Amino acid sequence: MKAKVTLENTQTLEVEVMRKCSVEEVIKETPDTYTLMLKPLDKKEYNFVPGQFNMLYAFGVGEVPISLSGDPDEKRLIAHTVRIVGAVTNALVNTRKPGFIGLRGPFGNGWPLEKAKGKDVIIVAGGIGLAPLRPAIYYVLKHRKEYGKFFFLYGARTPNDLLYKKELKEWKSRFDMDTFITVDAGDEKWTGNVGVVTTLFKRIRLDPDNTYAFVCGPEIMMKFTVLELRNQGLTDDKIYISMERNMKCGMGLCGHCQFGPYFVCKDGPVFSMDQINRFFGRREV
Amino acid sequence: MSSQQKTYFALDAEMFGNIIDVLKDLGYTVYGPTERDGAIVYDVLDSAEQIARGLYDEQSPGRYKLVKKNDKRYFGYVVGPQSPKYVLYPPQHLLFKVRKDGKTFIPQSDGKKIAIVGLRPCDLKAIEILDNVLLKGPYKESVYEALRKDAVFIAVNCVEPGNNCFCTSMNTGPFAQSGYDICITEFLTDRSHVFILDVMTNRGAEVVNRLGCRNATAEELDAVSRLMEEAKNKVRKRLNTENLKDDLYKNIEHPNWNEVGNRCLACGNCTLVCPTCFCSSVFDKSSLSMDVAERWGLWDSCFSIDYSYIHGGSIRQSIMSRYRQWLMHKLATWVDQFGTFGCVGCGRCITWCPVGIDITEEANRVRG
Amino acid sequence: MARKIPKIAVYKFASCDGCQLSIVDLEDELLEIGQRFEIAYFMEVTRAVKKGPYDVGLVEGSISTPHDVELIKSIRKDCKKLVAIGACATAGGIQALRNWASVEEFSKYVYAKPEYIQTLEKSSPISEYVQVDLELRGCPVNKYQLLEVLSALLAGRKPNTPTYSVCMECKRKGNVCVTVAKGIPCLGPVVQAGCGALCPTYSRGCYGCFGPMESPNVKSLASKFIELGMDKKDIVLMFREFTGWSKEFREVDRLIEE
Numbered sequence: 026m027k028a029k030v031t032l033e034n035t036q037t038l039e040v041e042v043m044r045k046c047s048v049e050e051v052i053k054e055t056p057d058t059y060t061l062m063l064k065p066l067d068k069k070e071y072n073f074v075p076g077q078f079n080m081l082y083a084f085g086v087g088e089v090p091i092s093l094s095g096d097p098d099e100k101r102l103i104a105h106t107v108r109i110v111g112a113v114t115n116a117l118v119n120t121r122k123p124g125f126i127g128l129r130g131p132f133g134n135g136w137p138l139e140k141a142k143g144k145d146v147i148i149v150a151g152g153i154g155l156a157p158l159r160p161a162i163y164y165v166l167k168h169r170k171e172y173g174k175f176f177f178l179y180g181a182r183t184p185n186d187l188l189y190k191k192e193l194k195e196w197k198s199r200f201d202m203d204t205f206i207t208v209d210a211g212d213e214k215w216t217g218n219v220g221v222v223t224t225l226f227k228r229i230r231l232d233p234d235n236t237y238a239f240v241c242g243p244e245i246m247m248k249f250t251v252l253e254l255r256n257q258g259l260t261d262d263k264i265y266i267s268m269e270r271n272m273k274c275g276m277g278l279c280g281h282c283q284f285g286p287y288f289v290c291k292d293g294p295v296f297s298m299d300q301i302n303r304f305f306g307r308r309e310v
Numbered sequence: 311m312s313s314q315q316k317t318y319f320a321l322d323a324e325m326f327g328n329i330i331d332v333l334k335d336l337g338y339t340v341y342g343p344t345e346r347d348g349a350i351v352y353d354v355l356d357s358a359e360q361i362a363r364g365l366y367d368e369q370s371p372g373r374y375k376l377v378k379k380n381d382k383r384y385f386g387y388v389v390g391p392q393s394p395k396y397v398l399y400p401p402q403h404l405l406f407k408v409r410k411d412g413k414t415f416i417p418q419s420d421g422k423k424i425a426i427v428g429l430r431p432c433d434l435k436a437i438e439i440l441d442n443v444l445l446k447g448p449y450k451e452s453v454y455e456a457l458r459k460d461a462v463f464i465a466v467n468c469v470e471p472g473n474n475c476f477c478t479s480m481n482t483g484p485f486a487q488s489g490y491d492i493c494i495t496e497f498l499t500d501r502s503h504v505f506i507l508d509v510m511t512n513r514g515a516e517v518v519n520r521l522g523c524r525n526a527t528a529e530e531l532d533a534v535s536r537l538m539e540e541a542k543n544k545v546r547k548r549l550n551t552e553n554l555k556d557d558l559y560k561n562i563e564h565p566n567w568n569e570v571g572n573r574c575l576a577c578g579n580c581t582l583v584c585p586t587c588f589c590s591s592v593f594d595k596s597s598l599s600m601d602v603a604e605r606w607g608l609w610d611s612c613f614s615i616d617y618s619y620i621h622g623g624s625i626r627q628s629i630m631s632r633y634r635q636w637l638m639h640k641l642a643t644w645v646d647q648f649g650t651f652g653c654v655g656c657g658r659c660i661t662w663c664p665v666g667i668d669i670t671e672e673a674n675r676v677r678g
Numbered sequence: 679m680a681r682k683i684p685k686i687a688v689y690k691f692a693s694c695d696g697c698q699l700s701i702v703d704l705e706d707e708l709l710e711i712g713q714r715f716e717i718a719y720f721m722e723v724t725r726a727v728k729k730g731p732y733d734v735g736l737v738e739g740s741i742s743t744p745h746d747v748e749l750i751k752s753i754r755k756d757c758k759k760l761v762a763i764g765a766c767a768t769a770g771g772i773q774a775l776r777n778w779a780s781v782e783e784f785s786k787y788v789y790a791k792p793e794y795i796q797t798l799e800k801s802s803p804i805s806e807y808v809q810v811d812l813e814l815r816g817c818p819v820n821k822y823q824l825l826e827v828l829s830a831l832l833a834g835r836k837p838n839t840p841t842y843s844v845c846m847e848c849k850r851k852g853n854v855c856v857t858v859a860k861g862i863p864c865l866g867p868v869v870q871a872g873c874g875a876l877c878p879t880y881s882r883g884c885y886g887c888f889g890p891m892e893s894p895n896v897k898s899l900a901s902k903f904i905e906l907g908m909d910k911k912d913i914v915l916m917f918r919e920f921t922g923w924s925k926e927f928r929e930v931d932r933l934i935e936e
Contacts, residue, residue, distance in 0.1 A: 280589030309631030
C-alpha cells in the first residue's frame with residue numbers, strides 16, 4: 026500500500042491488458058444515461074452476441090461492467106449504454122479524446138436467439154434493462170422471417186427516462202412487431218400508457234408452448250414479469266432473464282457475482298428461469 | 311503402503327535438515343512451518359533449524375494453543391492460521407500499471423520457484439481445488455499460475471490429527487493421496503526417529519536422490535501402516551456428507567441461519583484462513599500526478615457488505631445472509647460449480663473464528 | 679489540458695492536532711501535494727490564509743462548544759466536499775467520555791472560574807451538526823488513507839477506504855490472532871480496517887480507534903470477552919475509548935445486559 030504509484034519501482038513488461046478505445050460519439054439518451062460509441066484503436070474487428078457485456082475502464086478511476094447495447098453486425102463502433110451512478114460511470118461518460126477507455130470482453134453468455142428461431146418472441150424491458158436487449162431486438166428484426174410473432178414491452182419511470190427514443194418510435198411504427206410502452210408516471214405531454222410494465226400484459230395473448238421470453242430490468246420488475254409470463258402459461262424453460270450481481274473480473278475468478286451456484290459473469294448474465302427458480306426472488310441470495 | 315511396487319525411502323530424523331538444503335541448492339525458495347507469536351505459520355526457511363520441534367497444538371472452537379513437549383518431533387502439530395494460498399496466491403498483488411497514454415504493464419516474474427515443506431493432506435487437496443477454480447476454467451488467474459506452476463510440495467501425513475480436524479469426513483486425510491512430490495511420515499518411538507518418504511514425481515525424485523536415503527525396511531512400513539490406522543481413528547469430528555448439498559439447498563430458509571447470524575461477527579477471519587476461499591477484489595490507485603495508475607488484487611471476503619454491492623445497495627445486508635452465502639458455497643453450491651466440496655475439513659475456520667462458530671455444527675443444525 | 683488546482687482547507691476543533699500532523703507527516707509526498715493542491719487554509723502549517731470557497735475541507739476535532747456549532751456550519755458552506763478526519767471528528771473522540779458524566783462537575787474541578795466556560799453538554803462528531811461527505815477514521819488517521827483521499831480527489835474516483843473489519847487486514851498481513859492464540863481481548867472483529875492492523879501486529883488487542891466497522895456485532899464479541907474472563911464493567915470501558923460515543927459502541931452496556 027505504501028509504495029508510491031510510479032512505473033519505476035517494479036520490473037514490468039508491456040502487455041496488453043485491455044483494448045484501448047477512443048470515444049467516437051456520445052449520445053445523450055436521458056438526463057443521466059448516455060450511449061458511448063467506442064472504437065478500438067487496434068482496429069481489430071470486434072464480435073459479440075446480444076446479451077453480453079464488457080468491462081470498461083476509466084483511467085485511474087476504475088472498471089465497471091457495461092452491457093453491449095449496439096447492433097451485433099456493426100463491427101466498427103461498439104455501443105455501450107451507461108447510466109451515471111458513480112465515479113467510474115461518470116468518468117466514462119466524460120472521457121474525450123485524447124483520453125481513452127480500456128475495454129475487456131465480451132464476457133458472459135447471451136440471449137438464446139438461435140433456440141428461439143421458429144418461435145414467437147416476447148421481450149420485456151424495464152428502465153436501463155433495455156440496453157442489453159436492444160442488440161436482441163436488432164437481431165430479431167434483421168432475421169424477422171425466422172421468428173414468429175414478436176412482442177416488445179417496455180416500461181420506464183417517466184417519459185424522460187425512456188431510452189432510444191428514435192428506435193422506440195420506429196419499432197412502434199412497424200407492423201411486424203407489437204410494441205407497447207408505458208411509464209410509471211407521465212407528464213403533461215405524455216399520451217401513452219401509465220403504469221408498471223406488467224400492466225401491459227393484459228394487452229397481449231401469448232402462445233405458451235411456442236413463445237420464448239427475454240426479460241431484463243430491476244430484479245423486482247423481473248420478478249413480477251415472470252409471474253405474468255407464467256400466468257399466460259409459459260414454462261420456466263422458456264423464460265430468460267438477465268441477472269445483475271457485483272461483477273469485478275468478468276472471468277469467474279473473483280467470486281463477487283455469485284448467485285446460488287452460478288457466477289453471473291461467466292454462467293450468465295442470461296439464465297432461464299428453470300435454472301434459477303430455486304434462488305430467484307429470495308431475499309439476500 | 312503395503313503395496314511393494316513402489317520404493318519407500320527412510321531418512322534419519324537428524325538428517326531431515328538436508329531436505330531444506332537440497333531444495334535451496336536446487337533454486338527453490340523454501341517455505342515451511344515455523345513458530346511465530348504462539349502459532350505455527352508458513353515462513354521462508356533458511357535452514358531446518360527454523361522448523362518448530364517438540365511443539366504440539368491444542369485446538370478447539372475459537373482457541374489455539376501451542377504446547378511444548380520434551381521430544382524432538384518435527385510435526386507434532388497440524389494446521390496453523392495460514393494456508394498454502396498465503397504463499398501461492400498472495401493476499402495483495404499488483405495486477406497491472408497503466409500509463410496515461412493507455413499502455414499497460416504487468417509485473418515481470420522474478421522467476422522465483424517455491425517449495426513448501428510440511429503441507430498437510432488437507433492442504434494438498436485444497437491446492438487441487440484452487441487449481442480447479444483458478445486454472446481450469448475458461449480464464450486463468452495469472453498470479454496464482456505463475457507461483458503454482460513450478461512449485462514443489464513436500465507433504466507430511468498427519469499421525470496426530472487435531473480436535474477440529476474432520477478430514478476423514480471430507481475424504482482429504484489424514485494421509486495424502488495425491489498432489490505431492492514427496493510425502494513424509496514421521497515415525498518417532500523411544501528407540502528411533504525416522505522419516506519414511508514416499509516419492510510421487512520426478513521433481514521429488516530429484517530431491518530424494520540427493521538426500522542420501524536408504525530404502526525403508528518392511529518392518530518400518532508395517533509400523534507406518536499401523537500409525538495410519540490409529541490416526542484415522544483419532545479424527546473425531548465428523549460431518550456427514552451424504553445428501554449434504556441437497557439438504558442445504560432445501561433448507562435455505564431454515565431458522566438456524568438467523569441464530570448463527572446473531573453470533574457471527576462478519577469479521578471475515580474464516581474466509582481468510584480457509585485454504586480454498588479464493589475471492590479477491592481489485593482496487594485502483596492513481597498517482598498524484600495522474601500519469602500512472604495501478605490495479606491491485608486483494609483477498610476479499612463474502613462477509614463484507616461491499617462484496618455484494620450493486621448500484622442501489624448491497625444484496626446481502628444482514629450478517630445472516632453473508633454466513634449463509636459462505637456455508638452454502640463451501641458445502642453446496644461449490645459442488646455444482648466445480649464438482650467437489652469447497653471444504654477440506656482442515657478446521658481452520660472453527661479454530662480461528664473469534665467466537666468459535668463450528669461449520670460442522672451449523673451445517674447439521676440447518677439440516678436437522 | 680490545464681487542470682484547475684483544487685483548494686484545500688484544514689480545520690481544527692476539539693482535538694490534539696495529531697491528525698493534522700499526519701498530513702505534515704506525508705514527507706515523501708508533501709512537495710507534490712503542494713504542487714497539485716493549493717493549501718488555502720491550514721493554520722497548523724501557515725498563517726497565510728486564502729479566501730474560500732474551498733474544493734475540499736478536512737476537519738479535525740469534535741464539536742464541543744456553542745461557538746464550534748456556528749463555525750462548522752459556516753465551514754460547511756465554504757467547502758464543496760467536507761471530510762471529517764480522525765476519531766474526534768467522526769465519533770466525538772476521547773473527550774466524549776464526558777458524555778456519560780456531568781460536564782458541569784468537570785468544569786468545576788478543572789477551571790478556577792467555571793462560569794466563564796461555555797461548553798456543550800456533549801462532545802459530538804461533525805456529522806451530528808452538518809452533512810459530511812467522507813469520514814476518515816482513526817486516532818490519528820492513517821496518513822496513507824489521507825494520501826489515498828487526496829489522490830482519489832484528483833482522479834475523481836471513490837477513495838479506497840474499506841469499511842470491513844480490522845481482522846481482514848490482520849489476516850492478510852499474516853498475523854496470528856491475539857484473541858484465539860493468546861486469549862487477549864481485541865476489538866478487531868468489530869472495528870473498521872484502515873490502520874493496517876497496527877496493534878495486533880505488535881501482539882496487543884485492537885482498542886478500537888477506527889470505530890465501528892459496517893456491521894459490528896458488538897453483542898457477540900462482548901459475550902466472547904465475558905468468556906475470556908473479563909468483567910462487564912471492563913468490557914464497557916474497553917468499548918468506551920476513542921470511539922465510544924459512536925452510535926454502535928455507545929450502547930454496549932445495554933447490549934451486554936441483554
